């Protein structure tokens with residue numbers, strides 16, 4: 519997100535006559551802070567393509583990705599075994615700075631503990647300290663990373679035989695880490711080989727790797743122990759350059775509370791979510807959102823459906839600047855005209871914890887710009903601070919929101935409604 523210096527003359531009356539064309543506020547002196555706006559999805563999500571046939575014919579090789587620098591981390595947990603197509607390792611190692619050092623909270627802020635019958639009788643991550651929104655819970659190297667598409671050899675009986683991958687992995691990781699992999703949960707039972715079942719139960723998205731944009735999955739010793747909730751309190755993300763997965767808090771988590779991720783998008787109604795979970799992961803979700811009954815369940819379904827619809831209205835989301843400018847410069851429109859719907863969307867997303875990052879950014883942008891136009895410093899600070907924490911949960915950085923929170927009066931939107939009113943009195 520770019521920040522700029524917006525220095526230009528006071529708005530003139532003629533600006534108000536251009537309402538249909540306005541896409542940004544009239545520029546004013548002292549405007550130093552740009553309020554972040556709508557974000558487009560990263561292009562790789564839009565254009566994921568599987569590996570081309572020529573590369574695939576070379577087959578998969580298994581390799582070991584080293585830690586940041588020789589001697590930086592002698593811990594064997596720092597190595598990742600990667601099932602990779604020929605040529606990819608060289609491309610990976612050629613990334614600027616790859617692999618960068620990384621840090622994880624020490625001592626840990628969670629422990630792996632029995633999660634109870636409700637969550638399949640296995641383990642889960644439980645917070646051992648209070649964690650704030652956006653805070654890092656854990657950052658770790660995956661045990662193994664596999665591309666979403668791999669050539670699967672067939673045994674003499676014609677069935678999938680992944681034995682060669684298991685042997686190659688053992689060669690890379692050694693018996694102790696292999697045992698760690700095979701200790702993980704497997705929701706596929708005898709339907710798949712243990713290697714395959716554990717991979718499909720525990721892998722989290724890695725996105726593309728240089729030379730393969732089809733999407734990969736990583737299995738982690740710790741993060742993969744997190745149970746699922748359709749109302750998650752944490753979010754997982756992947757960082758290519760340090761080659762680590764990370765978990766951050768999506769809402770304040772108290773010591774003793776379980777830490778949950780959403781394995782699947784949580785914006786569908788309960789029946790659809792449960793059907794997808796059953797088909798992909800073979801379990802019936804018993805999370806807090808799926809345990810609602812009666813009108814609470816209906817209300818939750820309705821809110822999620824509307825959030826999904828709104829998140830898909832990308833053309834609408836991009837119109838924030840035009841909408842806020844048109845409203846700010848037409849004092850006949852009610853002061854809270856843009857704020858009320860934006861606050862409803864925000865409360866619904868936070869209530870369901872179904873937080874589409876693009877809708878969230880558009881809503882915070884609208885709220886901060888509209889409150890700045892009204893000259894409400896406290897409200898801009900409050901929303902920009904909240905946006906910074908959530909942006910950190912999604913991306914690891916505040917995305918420029920903390921600057922907004924520290925200087926609401928330095929935005930180009932500051933006091934626009936008042937300026938418009940004064941202009942009207944003068945003319």
Ligand SMILES: C[S@@+](CC[C@H](N)C(=O)[O-])C[C@H]1O[C@@H](n2cnc3c(N)ncnc32)[C@H](O)[C@@H]1O
Nearest residue numbers: 637638640641703705743744745746803804805
């Ligand atoms: C990736 S593992 C999570 C860690 C696992 N509990 C363990 O002991 O290692 C996924 C498994 O956890 C259980 N699980 C996770 N979330 C659940 C949920 N919301 N409802 C019911 N079972 C859940 C299911 O048994 C599922 O197969």
